Amino acid sequence: MELLKDKIVNEGYWVGEGILKVDSFLNHQIDIELLDKIGAEIAKIYEGEKIDKVLTAESSGIAIACAAARHLGNLRTVFAKKNKPITMKEDAYQAQGMSFTKGNFNTYVVSKRFLDKGDRVVIIDDFLARGESGSALCEIVKQAGGEIVGYTAAIEKRNQGGYDKISNMGVKVQSLAVLGDCNMETGEINFL
Amino acid sequence: MELLKDKIVNEGYWVGEGILKVDSFLNHQIDIELLDKIGAEIAKIYEGEKIDKVLTAESSGIAIACAAARHLGNLRTVFAKKNKPITMKEDAYQAQGMSFTKGNFNTYVVSKRFLDKGDRVVIIDDFLARGESGSALCEIVKQAGGEIVGYTAAIEKRNQGGYDKISNMGVKVQSLAVLGDCNMETGEINFL
Numbered sequence: 001m002e003l004l005k006d007k008i009v010n011e012g013y014w015v016g017e018g019i020l021k022v023d024s025f026l027n028h029q030i031d032i033e034l035l036d037k038i039g040a041e042i043a044k045i046y047e048g049e050k051i052d053k054v055l056t057a058e059s060s061g062i063a064i065a066c067a068a069a070r071h072l073g074n075l076r077t078v079f080a081k082k083n084k085p086i087t088m089k090e091d092a093y094q095a096q097g098m099s100f101t102k103g104n105f106n107t108y109v110v111s112k113r114f115l116d117k118g119d120r121v122v123i124i125d126d127f128l129a130r131g132e133s134g135s136a137l138c139e140i141v142k143q144a145g146g147e148i149v150g151y152t153a154a155i156e157k158r159n160q161g162g163y164d165k166i167s168n169m170g171v172k173v174q175s176l177a178v179l180g181d182c183n184m185e186t187g188e189i190n191f192l
Numbered sequence: 193m194e195l196l197k198d199k200i201v202n203e204g205y206w207v208g209e210g211i212l213k214v215d216s217f218l219n220h221q222i223d224i225e226l227l228d229k230i231g232a233e234i235a236k237i238y239e240g241e242k243i244d245k246v247l248t249a250e251s252s253g254i255a256i257a258c259a260a261a262r263h264l265g266n267l268r269t270v271f272a273k274k275n276k277p278i279t280m281k282e283d284a285y286q287a288q289g290m291s292f293t294k295g296n297f298n299t300y301v302v303s304k305r306f307l308d309k310g311d312r313v314v315i316i317d318d319f320l321a322r323g324e325s326g327s328a329l330c331e332i333v334k335q336a337g338g339e340i341v342g343y344t345a346a347i348e349k350r351n352q353g354g355y356d357k358i359s360n361m362g363v364k365v366q367s368l369a370v371l372g373d374c375n376m377e378t379g380e381i382n383f384l
Contacts, residue, residue, distance in 0.1 A: 015279050015281060019279050021279060023280075023303065023306075024305070024306070028270065028271065028273065028280075028302075028303060028306065029268055029269065029270045029303075029305075029306045030258060030261075030268070030269045030270070030271070031268065032258060032261045032262050032266040032267060032268070032269055033266040035258060036262065036266075058250065058251035059250035059251040059254060059271070059273075062251060062254045062255050063254050063255065063258045063269075066222060066224060066227060066255045066258065066259070067258070069222075069224045070224050070228065074224040074225040074228075075224060076221055076222070076223065076224070077221065077222045077224055077255075078220065078221045078222075079220065079222070079251070081220065081251075086295050087207050087211050087213060088215075088220075089207060103278050110220075111215065111220060111221075113216070113221075114215075114216070114220065114221045
C-alpha cells in the first residue's frame, strides 16, 4: 500500500532495538483518513471470502480492525484484552505473548461468548514483528475451534521472525507494508 | 441516542460494584454498525464548532473516538497511553486516574508532540462513571495549554461522581446515553 509506505518513510523513525515508531499516524496519534484507506485495503485482500469476525488485540490494533471491519461489511469485531479484567468473570480463551515495547508478558484474553466453533476469523494487527501478539491471537481462534481466514498487519517487519512464526501455524500472512532489511543507524527504510 | 439505549437495555448487565458490562457491542466485541452511528451522533453534538483534535484513552475509547473523528471531518485523533511505554522516550503530558475495573492506578500519557497550545480538543470516552480517566484527559489538555471544547462519553452513569468531577473542571459534559438510578439486583436500567 503505497500511501502507507510513503507515510512510514516520511514520519516513521527508529528508537533502537529494531523498533520503528509510527506514533504520528498509527498508534498514538491516528490519521483518520489514512486509517479509512487502510481499512479499505484490508477489505480488498479478503474480498469474496466468507468471514464471520475480525479479531485484534488491544490497544493499537483496535482502530485498524474497526476500519477494516466496516469495509468488510460491518463485521463484528472482537479485541482481545491484555490481562483479564476483574470485571470479566466468565470463561475465556487465553494465550500469552511477550510485549517487547512494554517489556512484559501479556496474557491475551477473549471471552468464550465472542468466538464460536466454526467462526471464520480474520486477525488484524498494527504491527507484525516477532509475532508475539499475532500468534497469541491465532492460538485463541484455534482454542475456540474457529478457522483463521488470514492474518494482516498494517506494517510487517519480515526479518524479525513473526512472519515465520504465524505462517508455521498454517496461517496465511498478508500485510500492507512489508519492511525488509533497514539501516536503523541511517534511518533507511526498505520495503520488500 | 435511542439505538444505544435499546442496546444497553437488551445486552447490558451488571456485574457488581456498580459496573455495567456492555462487552457484546462496545468494549470487547464491537458492533461496527452501531459504532458508526455513535460516531455520527457525537459529530452532531459538536456541529459548527472549530475542533482541532479528538482525544481519548486506550483501550476502549479508541474505536468510538475514531468513529467520531471520521464524522467530524477526519480530525486527528490521539489516544493517551496507559503507563509510558519504554519506546516513548520524549517528553509527555501525564495525569493519573484510578481504574476500578482493573483495580490499579493508571498514568495516562500523551506525547507533547501531539497536543499543542491553543488546540481545541474534544475528549471522548466509552464510559463516564467516576470520571477518573476523563478527568485525567482533561488535565492533560490543560497541561498542553489546549482548550476543551467538550467531553462526551457513549454511556454515562450520572450518579457515580464523574459528571460532577469533569463539570467542576469547567468542561461541558454531553453523553449519548445517561443512566440514572438503576436497580442492579433486578437488572433494571433507567435513563435520565
